Amino acid sequence: MASKWISRLDERTGIVGVYKTVFDRKIPKVNWWFTLGSASLFLFSVQVVTGILLSVYYVPSPDHAYDSVQYIMTGVQFGWLIRGIHHWAASLMVLVVFLHMLRVFFYGAYKYPREITWVTGVVLLLATLGMGFTGYLLPWNQKAYWATTVGTSIAGTVPGIGDFILRALRGGTDLSAVTLTRFFAAHVWMLPLVILTVIGIHLYLVIRNGISAVPKDHE
Template sequence: MAENPTPQPESRGRRLFGWLDERAGLLTLWRTILARPVPRTNWLYTLGSASMILGALQGITGMLLTIYYIPSPDHAYDSIQYIMTEVTFGWLIRGIHHWGATLLVIVVFLHMLRTYFLGAYKFPRELTWLTGAVLLLGVLVMGFSGYLLPWNQKAYWASSVGTAVIGAPPVIGPLLLRIVRGGGEIGAVTLARFYGLHIWWAPAALVALVFVHLYLIIRIGITAPPQRDE
């Protein structure tokens, strides 16, 4: 029997999607960014996305911590104690942020090892590798600047040693040390500087770089795992 030729009315959802797509090009975005053909890969290829998810989690938990954290020598330590003992789920948010930082460094490092050992740094992906290397540096800067923020003994002395290393090179060392510490010793200005670096400068640079990294990955595509006879 012949099919009913009467056209079915479009559902509300479809019409809304069509309206949005016509104006914002949603389908093109979907096809370009997510529904691209990718080679058959394995779990090692998920480490880049895992880094991104961990980075996002750090961003969210960090934003939550700023609600109670106070970046001044008089209040920083107490505000962390308050988060840990008084704020509802404060211990969990801080715990995720604290351990997430270590996990992020490990996962980014493993991702770098994967791309290195599978030769993904070679032509035409040299720029992807370079942006990745700066990303790793950025993640380390985040870790270093965040370490001082609890303003406890460990934070203070680790940052004293860490910044002293920055001051070690001849000629420019003393100037670098003054810039990083904001004076001769670690104090209120250092804390303000590290806080600014930790919540604004480094994350802004990281987000921008992740976009460049992803743009290159979408443009060039990812490598396929090497075959037995390659």
């Protein structure tokens, strides 16, 4: 009965072929270090879900940002849990993505035919750091305000274009309401879209080329 429905569905969607390509495939025997990639993906999904929930109550303006986060922590059912998970998963994601990069490096997995997979991975690593940097400002607390003040002024020391970068990041000469909305837009729209797109390419390449094998002594 079930197989009949599946074959009817497959006739119209090609779902069986997708399943075979993605799940029903042979790959080399790999060790536990190879779970870091899927762990990164999992943490990203956690950030998407908790981030969307936080955006229900969060208000990106200097007058209300701090209070809205305060309200999430004390007034919203399980708000403390959602924000706590978002907070910790951010740190954990940077760590796991970095370890994933090290695993790929030390196994030489960025070599033929996976060069492009590596390049997309570097984009994802940088975008993850970008998420950390922009998300840090959003609670609009002391730590956030001053870390971003210093962080953006560091960008301002780049020779030639430093002043332009500084103004582009802050939306003016000083940290202000414009900076907050800018970082908010980057944190919930621009960077997530970049990450989602590049994760798509990254996964396509991983499935197309197959996961790398653990190199042997002589390789």
